[in-house]
Amino acid sequence: xxxxxxxxxxxxxxxxxxxxxxxxxxxxxxxxxxxxxxxxxxxxxxxxxxxxxxxxxxxxxxxxxxxxxxxxxxxxxxxxxxxxxxxxxxxxxxxxxxxxxxxxxxxxxxxxxxxxxx
Amino acid sequence: xxxxxxxxxxxxxxxxxxxxxxxxxxxxxxxxxxxxxxxxxxxxxxxxxxxxxxxxxxxxxxxxxxxxxxxxxxxxxxxxxxxxxxxxxxxxxxxxxxxxxxxxxxxxxxxxx
Numbered sequence: 001x002x003x004x005x006x007x008x009x010x011x012x013x014x015x016x017x018x019x020x021x022x023x024x025x026x027x028x029x030x031x032x033x034x035x036x037x038x039x040x041x042x043x044x045x046x047x048x049x050x051x052x053x054x055x056x057x058x059x060x061x062x063x064x065x066x067x068x069x070x071x072x073x074x075x076x077x078x079x080x081x082x083x084x085x086x087x088x089x090x091x092x093x094x095x096x097x098x099x100x101x102x103x104x105x106x107x108x109x110x111x112x113x114x115x116x117x118x
Numbered sequence: 119x120x121x122x123x124x125x126x127x128x129x130x131x132x133x134x135x136x137x138x139x140x141x142x143x144x145x146x147x148x149x150x151x152x153x154x155x156x157x158x159x160x161x162x163x164x165x166x167x168x169x170x171x172x173x174x175x176x177x178x179x180x181x182x183x184x185x186x187x188x189x190x191x192x193x194x195x196x197x198x199x200x201x202x203x204x205x206x207x208x209x210x211x212x213x214x215x216x217x218x219x220x221x222x223x224x225x226x227x228x229x230x231x
Contacts, residue, residue: 032216034218034219042223042224043205043221043222043223043224044161044205044221045221046218046219046220046221049212049216049218051216057216093160093161095219107163107219108163109153109160109161109162109163110160111159111160112159112160
């Protein structure tokens with residue numbers, strides 16, 4: 001149980017295009033989902049916290065108009081990188097916290113999406 | 119804000135024991151987690167400590183001292199497949215009923231024959 005999927009696994013796009021990444025909790029409901037970004041050989045950096053039915057909370061330095069997050073249901077959150085540029089190339093990872101979990105340490109990570117912007 | 123310190127690299131011999139330390143500075147501390155990440159993969163959860171002491175799960179153990187803002191991950195009977203990056207992560211209260219994980223920079227463990 002507690003499986004999180006991401007789609008696509010990897011994407012290559014031209015500069016200026018927009019890319020949508022989906023994060024799904026397959027066998028549990030997730031009130032809260034998190035989006036992280038990881039550059040090569042670096043740590044995971046939290047980009048935003050996504051709560052179902054409300055606006056995402058972005059970390060300092062993350063442009064909310066560039067990284068659009070929608071959490072329309074308890075099993076799906078999407079991250080759209082708008083007008084992507086080469087510097088947005090990174091590994092994007094989502095995690096989900098079960099709604100019924102009384103312990104907030106339970107974050108289950110998706111397999112990640114590798115974005116390459118040419 | 120949160121900050122975590124852990125060694126950047128560790129090398130150990132197959133079958134040996136290795137300890138990866140993590141010190142942190144944080145507000146709203148709730149607990150300390152450890153994650154393993156192989157190259158190109160996503161992090162996988164290893165352990166979580168909310169209280170002082172040692173938690174053991176098979177070959178892996180994790181320790182926390184809240185008063186010292188310090189924890190460590192202990193890996194025993196090292197296997198080649200344990201070569202990966204290990205991240206400590208602080209779970210902290212971020213306000214409005216929300217909690218966040220903040221990751222350290224990771225320790226790259228290389229297990230050699």
